[in-house]
Amino acid sequence: MNHRLCLSLLILPLLFLLLAGYRSKAVGEEQKGGNVRDPILAGTWYPGNRDALIRSIKNYLSKAEAGSLPGDLKAVIVPHAGHIYSGKVAAYAYGLLKTMDIKRVILIGPSHRVGFRGASVNLQSGYRTPLGVVPVDQVLARKIIDTSDKIRYVPMAHAKEHSLEIQIPFLQTVLDDFMIVPIVMGEQDFRTCSELAEGLVKVMSDMEKTLILASTDLSHFHNYDRARELDTEFIGHVKKLDPEGLAGSLSLGTCEACGGGPVITVMLAAKAVGVDRVEILNYANSGDVTGDKSRVVGYLSAALIRSK
Numbered sequence: 001m002n003h004r005l006c007l008s009l010l011i012l013p014l015l016f017l018l019l020a021g022y023r024s025k026a027v028g029e030e031q032k033g034g035n036v037r038d039p040i041l042a043g044t045w046y047p048g049n050r051d052a053l054i055r056s057i058k059n060y061l062s063k064a065e066a067g068s069l070p071g072d073l074k075a076v077i078v079p080h081a082g083h084i085y086s087g088k089v090a091a092y093a094y095g096l097l098k099t100m101d102i103k104r105v106i107l108i109g110p111s112h113r114v115g116f117r118g119a120s121v122n123l124q125s126g127y128r129t130p131l132g133v134v135p136v137d138q139v140l141a142r143k144i145i146d147t148s149d150k151i152r153y154v155p156m157a158h159a160k161e162h163s164l165e166i167q168i169p170f171l172q173t174v175l176d177d178f179m180i181v182p183i184v185m186g187e188q189d190f191r192t193c194s195e196l197a198e199g200l201v202k203v204m205s206d207m208e209k210t211l212i213l214a215s216t217d218l219s220h221f222h223n224y225d226r227a228r229e230l231d232t233e234f235i236g237h238v239k240k241l242d243p244e245g246l247a248g249s250l251s252l253g254t255c256e257a258c259g260g261g262p263v264i265t266v267m268l269a270a271k272a273v274g275v276d277r278v279e280i281l282n283y284a285n286s287g288d289v290t291g292d293k294s295r296v297v298g299y300l301s302a303a304l305i306r307s308k
Contacts, residue, residue, distance in 0.1 A: 008140045031153045035159060036126045036133055041165050045082040054270060056083060057091075061098070069279055071305040073100065073137040076211040077238065077263055078170075080109065080163040085286050086217070086299040090170060090208035092281035093301040096117035097174045102211050104137055106181045106200065108262040109163030109215035116186035118150035119196050122159040127165065127180065131172040137179040140203060144181065147199030150192055157184045163215040163259065188261025197268035204273065214266040216259025218298030224287045230255050231283065231298040238302055241278050243267040250305045266304065274306040 042048040047056050060083070076093040079086035111120075121141045126133040145151050158164075164182045171178065185192065204210055219230040234255035239245035243264040250260045257263065281301040287293035 012086065017085045032097055035124050036128050037124050037165075039127075039129050039165060040160055041082075041162055042130055044051075045162065045166060046087075046169055047083075048130055053130050053169055054173065056087070060087045060091035061095050061173070063088060063206055064095045064282070067095075068099070069305055071277065073097075073211070073303055074273060074275050074306050075214065075266050075304035076265070077214045077216065077266065077300055077302040077304075078167060078216050079258070079301065080166045080215045081217055081286070081297060081299065085289050085297070087303050088289075089282045089284050089299040090167075091301075093303060094170045094174050095165065096281075096303060097171075097211070100175075101209055102175055102178055103209040104140070104179050104181070104207065105175075105211045105213055106140075107167055107213045107215060108183045108185065108265055109161065110188065110259040110262060111157050111161060111184045111186045112163065112258065113160050114154070114157045114186070115156055116154050118148075118152065118192055119183055119185045120154035121145050121151060122158045122184075123153045124158070125153075127168050127182065129165070129169050129172065131169055134168055134172060135179050137181050140179075141181050143203045144183070144199050147202055148195045150187075150195050151199060154184075154186070157186060158182060167213060167215060171306055172233040185261045185265070187262075190244075190264065193243070193261050193264040194268060195248070197265045197272065200265075200269045201272045204269075209290045212266050212269060214259060214262040216257045216263050216300070218285075218300055219256040220258070220297050223296045224285065224293035224296055227285050227287075227296045227298050231285070231300070234260075234298075235280060235283060235300060235302075238263065238267070238300070239278050239280055240260070241267060241271060241304070242273065243271070270304045275304045276307050277305045279303045279305060
């Protein structure tokens with residue numbers, strides 16, 4: 001075989017791979033797209049048995065005085081600890097969804113395990129829990145990715161991330177026939193929050209029956225009184241629908257939240273679609289559950305509402 005032919009046979013496959021990689025914004029994206037994300041928390045952070053999981057969630061919901069709120073519910077803020085710690089607080093938000101006809105939930109959480117730039121939208125085909133598989137709206141997911149260079153698909157960001165999976169069983173219990181769009185934020189600076197919020201508003205402009213969800217815990221590992229002080233600052237900005245003020249307080253350290261970026265993003269997007277009111281549904285910390293008030297984690301549920 002002559003030298004030129006050998007060289008061509010080596011170069012052509014390399015060019016093909018380079019071009020294929022250039023055309024995709026996904027980092028390590030599986031091209032077939034038929035894969036389902038299996039649960040990593042079942043049996044530890046929430047019950048792994050289907051019947052036990054249903055009973056557990058219905059028990060939390062039965063104790064939450066959710067009721068109904070006037071106006072259009074456009075977004076919620078919920079915690080993401082194990083159900084035994086934050087399930088009661090989360091149930092106050094999820095209880096509002098039981099009578100709503102929601103067909104799509106955009107979930108936004110922080111990346112706890114993988115560092116990367118911007119935000120990652122999951123392009124897997126679904127999320128599996130003991131209650132079944134919830135399909136990912138891959139069409140909407142790709143539309144969101146196309147709105148900004150800071151948004152892409154980073155598979156590793158979703159593989160072991162708990163902040164979104166922990167929400168799925170609650171959603172499966174209170175909603176029927178719905179899809180999700182899971183988004184994990186690798187950066188939580190205000191610019192990233194703003195670009196992601198703008199992208200969401202663009203793709204949601206003609207979408208009904210869509211809810212946005214921000215997943216966050218509040219202060220971590222302070223004593224009970226200090227935690228409540230920090231969390232009161234955070235909750236005050238949420239109540240006032242003040243994403244800029246929240247971003248400032250987080251940067252100054254006068255409040256804390258692992259998912260501050262998702263909350264800021266959701267508030268920015270919610271305001272852009274007409275949300276003008278926030279209801280604080282419930283607040284507690286792990287000390288209220290375990291009795292150990294020496295090192296606690298704060299939990300919040302809130303509803304973002306557009307007045308009719």
